[in-house]
Amino acid sequence: MDEQAGPAGAAQRGTHTPVLLERVLTLLAPALADHPAVVVDATLGLGGHAAALLAAHPHLTLVGLDRDPLALERSRERLAPFAARTHLVHAVYDEMPQVLAELGMSGVDGVLFDLGVSSMQLDLAERGFAYAHDAPLDMRMDQTSGIDAEHVVNTYAVPELARVLREYGEERFAMRIAQAIDRQRQVRPLRSTAELAELVRTAIPAATRRTGGNPAKRTFQALRIEVNGELDAVRAAVPAGLRALQVGGRIVVLAYHSLEDRIVKQAFAALSADTTPADLPVPLPGAGPEFRLLVRGSQSAGDAETTANPRAASVRLRAAERIKEAV
Structure with a gap:
């Protein structure tokens, strides 16, 4: 749910508030600050997180993906002041590897997923969500x-x-x-x-x-x-996002129901564990974790945010940082 609205009809009034915005900015900042970094917003929506990231990091290039042509059109308008630093692509998030390859990008510094249906889609009654x-x-x-x-x-x-x-x-x-x-x-x-x-x-x-x-x-x-086909896309996209990160790169994922969150948790766990067999007394070279988790378990929105924005009530945030090259 990239763009979370408060009252019904907020989509039409343009008053969207991205969920956990300050937390997302804080978690991604160490990977993006003070150098020409690249971040992928894999679920661009109406561009709320993307606009804040671009404003916070003047050397940042953003690759934004969305499968919804209308959302892409609206985010393009919103991000117009940053047009020289953006690549906005009509694509499902599991197509990230192909998009990055076409842009000639072999690795990125940040990846953001804000999964589920966007509030624009919810608030436009004719979409049937x-x-x-x-x-x-x-x-x-x-x-x-x-x-x-x-x-x-x-x-x-x-x-x-x-x-x-x-x-x-x-x-x-x-x-x-x-x-x-x-x-x-x-x-x-x-x-x-x-x-x-x-x-x-x-x-x-x-x-x-x-x-x-x-x-x-x-x-x-x-x-x-x-x-x-959301769960199949998440199963492919989250590991792809993890693989795309350079050392020091960070990934943040916002999930809104247990099925998505379970997939994210398993993908993170697989790459943040030492794979040395349990019966060996010392870690094997190269068996150490590729990622470290930045959040213990998952993080929810606080009471103030869920009161102001009820669509944040079910969010679960997970984040990780790449600490060594992929084996």
Whole structure:
């Protein structure tokens, strides 16, 4: 969620506040300050983090990626004062290696991922991400390609649909919801977010509806992840971001649900551990960790930030620094 808005409709008013902005700037600063550094903002969104980084580091070059053409267009406008120091590319974040190769960059000094859906996408009702607004069932971050949510709910077999809801939404009533969707689509296809949200509400037990917020939240998350292939992209992109860093380079990742955060945690752990077999008395040459963790566990937003910006409530930040060359 690169650009996090406060009140609904903030996207249209341009009042976006990037999540954990000061913490992100502080963590990346040692790798970017006082030299001609390169940072990759792999989830550019509306450019809030990117603008702050460019303003803080006058010698910085920024490579910004986003799969959403509209977000890229808006961030290009926002970053216009820094145009000479930016390369903005229409690409999914797992395409980072190809983008850097095309730019002739063999290594970078910083990488930032702000995962999930952006507040621009949430606040533009016609994109179909939000269950609070009636809109076509789309949910594509890049509306120029790929399947949409309408295709998923109307064509996936019940077991496959239930799997998507269970694995990506961690929805315990996944089969009930999938069966309810199937009954409805036998009558007529589902076309709108409001129709789907109401169907989910009625499909789950009445007692469950009274707790835990909107009962459609997990279903919408699952469909969005499926439509955009988000977890597969994260699995490829975070290791690629780690590999791209030069010694002294730093990576910061903001994740918003446990599935993303688990992938990030595992990727960081794999490269921040000594690989010497446990039964050897001394570390093996070359077996030491490539990275050191900069945050113990993960970091959340503080009470003040989550009060001002409710979309920051679920964020989990992890960060690491490369301390030796890749083996």
